[in-house]
Amino acid sequence: MVAQSTGADAKNPIQVIERMMKLLDVLSYYHDPVSLKQLALETGLHPSTAHRILAAMGATGFVERGEPGSYQLGIRLLELGNLVKSRINIRDSALPLMQRLHQEIGESVNLGVRQGDEIVYVERTSSGRSSVRVVHLVGARAPLHVTAVGKLFLLEDGLPALREYAKRTGLPGLTPNSLTSLPALSRELDKVRRHGVAFDNEEIEQGLRCIAAPIRDDSGDLVAGLSVSAPAERHSANWAPLVKQTADDISAAIGYVKPDQPAARR
Amino acid sequence: MVAQSTGADAKNPIQVIERMMKLLDVLSYYHDPVSLKQLALETGLHPSTAHRILAAMGATGFVERGEPGSYQLGIRLLELGNLVKSRINIRDSALPLMQRLHQEIGESVNLGVRQGDEIVYVERTSSGRSSVRVVHLVGARAPLHVTAVGKLFLLEDGLPALREYAKRTGLPGLTPNSLTSLPALSRELDKVRRHGVAFDNEEIEQGLRCIAAPIRDDSGDLVAGLSVSAPAERHSANWAPLVKQTADDISAAIGYVKPDQPAARR
């Protein structure tokens, strides 16, 4: 008797539910149907108990039974998942985290999405703290290759698409620092890949620098970029980890899970 | 005491889980955050009980708490849902149901997906029952406008795209019955829309008729068509409901939920 539970328990989260989650964890770990024995083994539950819980979940479509004694995640989860997805909204999910970042850094934090060959800024922290309020109003647009956020998208596109973009747009320069040649831009994107964050070093506007990190949705698609923009003299490269972390947090909030660490919680 | 449960219970599906599902049902019904009271009311659970269960679910990400006492479905469901989605495979899900249909009708049952301007058949029931085995081998291709399955996709595309298709392909005819003019094809698609199934009346091959119904995935996209093909003399229009039903069953199996009846189960 008594739970010989492997891990620690938070408070009193109804053992049944906790066990249920354990089972779902195991099921989500193996993409193929799992046998009862296996489940019982890995969760540390009695086969009997596991069976009972699984049966209950089966009745509601949480799990499906193929061969008797063989279980896998059920479509009901897909239904519910889609419901969640439909209510998720990047701006709303991002805003609180953006504000947190804004508190920490004290500079403008922006959320930009791609629209064709441009980045459009859809959200911006609007505290009055910073006296010199630089930059992008909400709704502002800018070419991909001169913005930090835009570079994230260009990298995602891959080299062939980058070439087309270059040909299509001619890579216009807005400041002396703008990267207006394909090789220069390509090298820059390589840097972005290595760092996981992108920079804009006075490429769109003199005296303005940016750092941006990618935000991905539940299917792994790059859906937005989070950027901090500040006057060049106040800019600090130390922000990079913070920006990246915040972007990751937002990604998580909208359902992104790192490819290597699947949905399993434990 | 005693469960004053509204509905009937299957066997002994662990009350807690059943209750949990009730809560999820209510949560999935309202797309916005729901208050504890509301939940308790609609599920018939004691506020205290509801609270406890919700807390447990909250600990695992099944539900999220915004304002205290305000609950909504959590991202964990999205994670699990995506896992389910990734393992779902139309062919595998469709096959058993196709075989069932094949039993009932005794004619070839085919599964076709779109590939550019063609339908390609990716699965076919292969019982030896019917001596005269007509039709499409797996892997066979055919233009959209002369196949029942193809018409489903053309209808989905809408009129403008249909015009482009017509211009692009020239609507070649394969038999005297083929519809080779835009007006004729457009009228035909109207029929498809009204009936919910599409027909092919010896349009691809003399003496061969088909009925097809649409298969949709969890996001409502048309992903395949299910068709029954038979020699014209054996063909029966009575199959239509059966084909439609089977296609609907397959859709359900891969996560499609009818738009008007959301994920709620009860």
Next chain:
DNA sequence: GAAGGCCGTATCATATTGTGAAACCCAGCC
């Protein structure tokens, strides 16, 4: 500004609920 609701959360004795050892059953295998 105090009183009164209202709603979410925490407490705790109670008995209803889920538990798990053992029995059962069904295949497949020696």
Next chain:
DNA sequence: GGCTGGGTTTCACAATATGATACGGCCTTC
């Protein structure tokens, strides 16, 4: 045929979740 090894079902037991009650914010009302 008997045996092993899984899945499923049973059942007496007590640990478990239950829900009446109490608590504590917060807002509205008077």
